[in-house]
Amino acid sequence: MNCLLCTIQGQPTAAVAVCNRCGAAVCPEHCQAVYTPGGPAGHPGHHRPRRVYCTECAGAGDGADEQE
16 A cells, blocks of 8 residues: 555655544655543553544644544
Protein backbone atom coordinates (compact mmCIF):
# COMPACT_ATOMS: atom_id res chain seq x y z
CA MET A 1 0.00 0.00 0.00
CA ASN A 2 1.30 3.46 -0.88
CA CYS A 3 0.86 6.82 0.81
CA LEU A 4 -2.05 8.64 -0.81
CA LEU A 5 -0.51 12.10 -0.44
CA CYS A 6 2.84 11.02 -1.94
CA THR A 7 1.06 9.29 -4.82
CA ILE A 8 -0.89 12.50 -5.56
CA GLN A 9 2.47 14.33 -5.67
CA GLY A 10 3.77 11.77 -8.17
CA GLN A 11 6.23 9.97 -5.90
CA PRO A 12 4.69 6.74 -4.51
CA THR A 13 6.06 5.89 -1.05
CA ALA A 14 5.25 2.90 1.14
CA ALA A 15 2.58 3.62 3.76
CA VAL A 16 3.19 2.88 7.44
CA ALA A 17 -0.21 3.83 8.90
CA VAL A 18 -3.83 4.65 8.11
CA CYS A 19 -5.43 7.96 9.10
CA ASN A 20 -7.90 7.43 11.92
CA ARG A 21 -10.20 10.11 10.51
CA CYS A 22 -10.29 9.79 6.71
CA GLY A 23 -8.78 6.33 6.19
CA ALA A 24 -5.97 7.45 3.87
CA ALA A 25 -2.77 5.38 3.85
CA VAL A 26 0.15 7.58 4.95
CA CYS A 27 3.96 7.46 5.05
CA PRO A 28 6.08 8.72 8.01
CA GLU A 29 6.34 12.16 6.38
CA HIS A 30 2.57 12.57 6.10
CA CYS A 31 1.38 11.20 9.45
CA GLN A 32 1.05 12.67 12.90
CA ALA A 33 0.36 10.78 16.13
CA VAL A 34 -1.94 12.50 18.62
CA TYR A 35 -1.76 11.22 22.19
CA THR A 36 -4.77 11.42 24.48
CA PRO A 37 -4.52 11.49 28.27
CA GLY A 38 -4.56 8.09 29.94
CA GLY A 39 -6.05 7.10 33.28
CA PRO A 40 -4.21 6.54 36.55
CA ALA A 41 -1.43 3.93 36.62
CA GLY A 42 -2.68 0.43 37.30
CA HIS A 43 -6.06 0.95 35.66
CA PRO A 44 -6.93 -0.60 32.29
CA GLY A 45 -6.63 2.74 30.50
CA HIS A 46 -3.38 3.89 32.12
CA HIS A 47 -1.42 3.92 28.87
CA ARG A 48 -1.63 6.96 26.63
CA PRO A 49 -3.75 5.92 23.67
CA ARG A 50 -2.71 7.43 20.37
CA ARG A 51 -4.49 8.15 17.14
CA VAL A 52 -2.71 8.61 13.85
CA TYR A 53 -3.87 11.28 11.41
CA CYS A 54 -2.68 12.32 7.97
CA THR A 55 -1.26 15.83 7.76
CA GLU A 56 -4.43 16.99 5.99
CA CYS A 57 -6.72 15.93 8.87
CA ALA A 58 -4.26 16.92 11.63
CA GLY A 59 -3.85 20.39 10.12
CA ALA A 60 -7.54 20.92 9.47
CA GLY A 61 -8.19 21.87 13.08
CA ASP A 62 -11.79 20.76 12.81
CA GLY A 63 -11.98 17.87 15.21
CA ALA A 64 -9.12 15.54 14.33
CA ASP A 65 -8.31 15.33 18.03
CA GLU A 66 -11.88 14.80 19.22
CA GLN A 67 -12.91 11.62 21.01
CA GLU A 68 -15.04 9.20 19.00
